[in-house]
Amino acid sequence: MNNHSILRVVSKFMIPFIMLFALYVQFHGDFGPGGGFQAGVIFAAAFILYGLIFGIENARKVLPASATRIALACGVILYAGVGVAGMFLGGNYLDYNVLAATATGGQHLGIFLVEFGVGTTVAATMVTIFFVFAGQDF
Amino acid sequence: MSVSLSAHLPAIQVVLPLISAPLCVLFRRNGASWLIALIVSWLSLGISILLLEQVIANGPISYLLGSWAAPWGIEYKVDMLSAFVMLIVTSVGSISMIFAPNSVNSEIPGDRIYLFYTMYLLTFAGLLGITITGDAFNLFVFLEISSLSSYVLISLGAERNALTAAFRYLILGTVGATFYIIGVGLMYQMTGTLNMTDLAMRLPAVAETRTILVALGFVTVGIGLKLGLFPVHVWLPNAYAYAPSVVTAFLAATATKVAVYTLLRIYFTVFGTKIFAALPIDEFLLILSLIAIVSMSAVAIFQNNVKRLLAYSSVAQVGYMIIGISMVSVTGLTATILHLFNHAMIKGALFLVLAAVFFRIKSVKIEHMAGLGKVMPYSMAAFVLAGFSLIGVPLTVGFVSKWYLILGALEKGWWPVAGLVLISSLLAVIYFWKVIEAIYFKTRPQDAAIIHEVPITMLVPMWLLVGANIYFGINTELSVGAASAAAKMLIGGAP
Numbered sequence: 035m036n037n038h039s040i041l042r043v044v045s046k047f048m049i050p051f052i053m054l055f056a057l058y059v060q061f062h063g064d065f066g067p068g069g070g071f072q073a074g075v076i077f078a079a080a081f082i083l084y085g086l087i088f089g090i091e092n093a094r095k096v097l098p099a100s101a102t103r104i105a106l107a108c109g110v111i112l113y114a115g116v117g118v119a120g121m122f123l124g125g126n127y128l129d130y131n132v133l134a135a136t137a138t139g140g141q142h143l144g145i146f147l148v149e150f151g152v153g154t155t156v157a158a159t160m161v162t163i164f165f166v167f168a169g170q171d172f
Numbered sequence: 173m174s175v176s177l178s179a180h181l182p183a184i185q186v187v188l189p190l191i192s193a194p195l196c197v198l199f200r201r202n203g204a205s206w207l208i209a210l211i212v213s214w215l216s217l218g219i220s221i222l223l224l225e226q227v228i229a230n231g232p233i234s235y236l237l238g239s240w241a242a243p244w245g246i247e248y249k250v251d252m253l254s255a256f257v258m259l260i261v262t263s264v265g266s267i268s269m270i271f272a273p274n275s276v277n278s279e280i281p282g283d284r285i286y287l288f289y290t291m292y293l294l295t296f297a298g299l300l301g302i303t304i305t306g307d308a309f310n311l312f313v314f315l316e317i318s319s320l321s322s323y324v325l326i327s328l329g330a331e332r333n334a335l336t337a338a339f340r341y342l343i344l345g346t347v348g349a350t351f352y353i354i355g356v357g358l359m360y361q362m363t364g365t366l367n368m369t370d371l372a373m374r375l376p377a378v379a380e381t382r383t384i385l386v387a388l389g390f391v392t393v394g395i396g397l398k399l400g401l402f403p404v405h406v407w408l409p410n411a412y413a414y415a416p417s418v419v420t421a422f423l424a425a426t427a428t429k430v431a432v433y434t435l436l437r438i439y440f441t442v443f444g445t446k447i448f449a450a451l452p453i454d455e456f457l458l459i460l461s462l463i464a465i466v467s468m469s470a471v472a473i474f475q476n477n478v479k480r481l482l483a484y485s486s487v488a489q490v491g492y493m494i495i496g497i498s499m500v501s502v503t504g505l506t507a508t509i510l511h512l513f514n515h516a517m518i519k520g521a522l523f524l525v526l527a528a529v530f531f532r533i534k535s536v537k538i539e540h541m542a543g544l545g546k547v548m549p550y551s552m553a554a555f556v557l558a559g560f561s562l563i564g565v566p567l568t569v570g571f572v573s574k575w576y577l578i579l580g581a582l583e584k585g586w587w588p589v590a591g592l593v594l595i596s597s598l599l600a601v602i603y604f605w606k607v608i609e610a611i612y613f614k615t616r617p618q619d620a621a622i623i624h625e626v627p628i629t630m631l632v633p634m635w636l637l638v639g640a641n642i643y644f645g646i647n648t649e650l651s652v653g654a655a656s657a658a659a660k661m662l663i664g665g666a667p
Binding site: 126129 | 180
């Protein structure tokens with residue numbers, strides 16, 4: 035891809051905006067359309083675009099396998115952990131009402147954290163799947 | 173901590189293995205992963221026993237996830253049947269985890285062992301979730317969690333064929349899960365609810381409509397694929413034959429049982445017995461399972477690989493369970509539920525012995541097992557006793573479940589069915605004798621490597637299961653008591 039200067043320049047320009055948009059979809063998900071799954075896929079798309087244009091090796095330098103693996107696991111643990119926290123604060127499993135002083139605040143916080151867990155795991159999974167398939171020698 | 177954990181047991185039962193699986197990925201240490209899997213399995217067994225006690229003492233337990241009220245939120249529901257099936261899954265899981273390290277270390281490459289335990293924990297969480305949930309859609313989610321992780325478990329097998337077997341299971345398993353969810357979607361369309369208790373109340377009003385009958389058909393075929401119902405069992409023999417040995421033992425003893433549980437749940441809790449008058453699905457299942465018990469036992473006779481031989485035998489044994497369902501009577505269902513437990517003990521024990529054999533001689537072909545009776549006496553004795561139980565010799569669990577099955581058939585006046593069950597048992601004698609003959613009456617070749625009995629950590633788990641085969645064959649109070657209570661509850665209608 036070294037000859038395609040337009041692709042290289044445009045994608046470099048695009049990647050921060052893709053990531054920002056992903057964060058918007060993630061954190062505005064409480065109020066508008068969006069949520070962890072979509073945000074995770076968009077966030078992963080930034081890395082996948084980088085991998086397509088600048089090569090898998092360079093993309094791996096940015097995001098090594100160890101980092102994606104940790105993100106993958108931590109997202110699930112965050113999700114399940116929020117549920118367990120609800121249990122210890124006197125509610126049932128995944129009861130958000132008890133997480134904050136008011137029930138509405140608790141619902142906000144609960145959804146926010148759970149969706150952040152989903153986003154982390156989905157982004158890491160998408161990047162891992164892409165790296166694994168793209169890195170294979172057929 | 174002022175929280176009373178006993179009220180949260182239904183959630184903890186699923187969350188514990190689910191949260192430990194990513195922990196294994198974080199640690200990436202094979203030993204630590206095994207320790208986590210072992211501890212979690214035994215804790216889950218403890219929780220199952222506590223839940224069963226709670227159900228026996230106070231009746232069904234309902235747990236609202238996120239405290240959302242029942243028909244809208246997801247409800248976990250533990251009754252006699254789910255508590256009993258959970259006991260099966262967790263006891264097999266915890267016993268096979270004691271057995272696992274030696275066998276896994278010798279069969280799976282070192283850098284993947286922690287992934288094996290991760291996937292095991294996910295399968296475990298999925299299977300427990302299926303048995304505990306009271307929500308038809310949530311059941312689908314857990315079905316996918318357990319299936320996707322079991323595809324990975326099977327693909328970890330040492331031979332390249334394991335990949336093809338896992339892929340075939342992936343395709344057919346996905347078709348099965350899709351069919352199930354199409355059925356649930358059609359039910360949702362007609363009733364507007366996904367909660368099983370709520371569905372049971374709303375379905376009778378629309379039970380005669382074509383949509384609901386189609387839904388029943390989709391669900392039956394979908395789950396039939398999962399449980400290895402003849403003739404959609406084709407994924408099963410290779411998946412069992414090429415999976416790592418411990419995986420075969422665990423899946424053979426739990427995955428198909430949980431699928432049979434799902435079928436029981438959908439038929440008797442959600443649809444109710446009246447649906448069989450609208451669609452003669454019981455007769456359809458009876459014919460298929462009669463073909464299964466005879467033809468699959470016959471096919472098993474010609475197998476050379478003992479793991480595949482027992483896999484075909486499993487398809488036949490699933491046939492016995494489905495015959496019990498097709499009787500739509502308390503005795504028939506007692507036989508089915510009892511056989512869930514008994515067959516888990518039988519096949520768990522047999523496949524663990526085969527795992528031990530593979531650990532020593534790197535093969536489970538009949539010709540390679542010649543003369544093993546002399547060099548591995550304790551393992552082979554376990555194999556013989558578990559095999560007696562498979563055939564249905566008195567004083568073993570296999571006899572108890574066949575007794576109830578034949579009792580149910582005679583109650584209905586189905587003499588030919590009782591006859592076919594006996595013929596299938598005779599065929600089991602033939603295929604089992606083939607293995608016994610090789611083990612005890614042939615001598616090991618002169619040039620064969622010198623081998624010894626397997627270590628005690630492998631012998632104890634297999635003998636625990638063999639012990640269960642004998643103990644519950646003589647003292648049937650717990651297993652028959654729980655099974656008949658569950659059967660009465662199912663026939664009586666929604667819990």
